[in-house]
Amino acid sequence: MPSFWEQVNKVLREADIIIEVLDARMIEETRNKEVEDKIQKYGKQMLYVITKSDLVDQKTAEQAKKTLTPSVFISAKERFGTTILKKKILELSRGQPVVVGVVGYPNVGKSSLINALGGKHKAKTSSESGYTKGVQKIRISPKILLLDTPGVFPNKEKDLAKHGKIGAVDYSKIKDPEVAALTLINEESEAMRDYYDVSGEDAEEVLEKIAFKFNKLSKGGLPNLEIAARLVLKDWQTGKIKPCTY
Numbered sequence: 319m320p321s322f323w324e325q326v327n328k329v330l331r332e333a334d335i336i337i338e339v340l341d342a343r344m345i346e347e348t349r350n351k352e353v354e355d356k357i358q359k360y361g362k363q364m365l366y367v368i369t370k371s372d373l374v375d376q377k378t379a380e381q382a383k384k385t386l387t388p389s390v391f392i393s394a395k396e397r398f399g400t401t402i403l404k405k406k407i408l409e410l411s412r413g414q415p416v417v418v419g420v421v422g423y424p425n426v427g428k429s430s431l432i433n434a435l436g437g438k439h440k441a442k443t444s445s446e447s448g449y450t451k452g453v454q455k456i457r458i459s460p461k462i463l464l465l466d467t468p469g470v471f472p473n474k475e476k477d478l479a480k481h482g483k484i485g486a487v488d489y490s491k492i493k494d495p496e497v498a499a500l501t502l503i504n505e506e507s508e509a510m511r512d513y514y515d516v517s518g519e520d521a522e523e524v525l526e527k528i529a530f531k532f533n534k535l536s537k538g539g540l541p542n543l544e545i546a547a548r549l550v551l552k553d554w555q556t557g558k559i560k561p562c563t564y
């Protein structure tokens with residue numbers, strides 16, 4: 319099977335419109351500049367779709383809308399924004415039949431978005447990142463054919479902590495969960511405090527307290543930071559912890 323990037327490249331070349339799917343909690347971090355550069359190079363029409371908007375407040379949504387155009391806010395979970403998105407696609411294609419490629423980082427919600435748009439042939443989804451392995455065609459209306467693609471991140475990007483935060487690498491598979499979790503605790507300290515109801519001088523102390531609180535202990539009763547780190551990454555990646563935006 320061709321690599322994930324090879325498959326995405328083919329879709330970028332062949333589709334008429336490209337949807338870049340972004341996670342509303344981490345909009346800038348889930349923008350794939352390598353994908354965006356290619357879209358520009360091929361002269362394709364791009365549409366930003368910001369999904370998981372059920373996890374952020376309205377203010378965040380409105381701010382992002384101003385900077386990214388054209389963009390549509392949706393929640394696949396709550397089936398919000400899907401009608402507007404279909405309308406937007408038809409507006410961009412001037413009512414003509416159109417092939418739309420759906421691309422983005424792993425686990426941002428590409429397949430869920432396609433399902434929310436009402437495809438009869440459902441795209442398979444999972445909380446595990448890297449789930450979609452090949453391009454799938456899903457017709458959502460007589461005029462709109464969607465291409466679901468495997469998630470990719472920029473080749474040059476080796477930022478493991480970021481990949482843990484945005485869920486591009488699954489919490490169960492991440493190689494250095496402590497580094498990723500400590501970075502996340504630092505960046506989202508208020509959200510972490512609210513969710514776990516613990517506080518500490520620094521991220522490490524917070525992680526230790528989480529380990530104690532959830533009984534993630536090694537022999538001898540010491541906190542098992544690796545297991546606690548995976549718990550934090552899991553809660554974040556699955557959307558249990560909502561970011562503080564004020």
Ligand SMILES: Nc1nc2c(ncn2[C@@H]2O[C@H](COP(=O)(O)OP(=O)(O)OP(=O)(O)O)[C@@H](O)[C@H]2O)c(=O)[nH]1
Pocket residue numbers: 369370371372373392393394395396423424425426427428429430431442443444445446447448449450451467468469470556557
């Ligand atoms: N809260 C919330 N969760 C969502 C939403 N859309 C998707 N998810 C969750 O995000 C996770 C990933 O969803 P997928 O649709 O499989 O993501 P994907 O981009 O296709 O992932 P890959 O195929 O692995 O690249 C799943 O656990 C979904 O339940 C949404 O609108 N709101």
Ligand SMILES: [Mg+2]
Pocket residue numbers: 428429430442443449450467468469
């Ligand atoms: Mg998928």
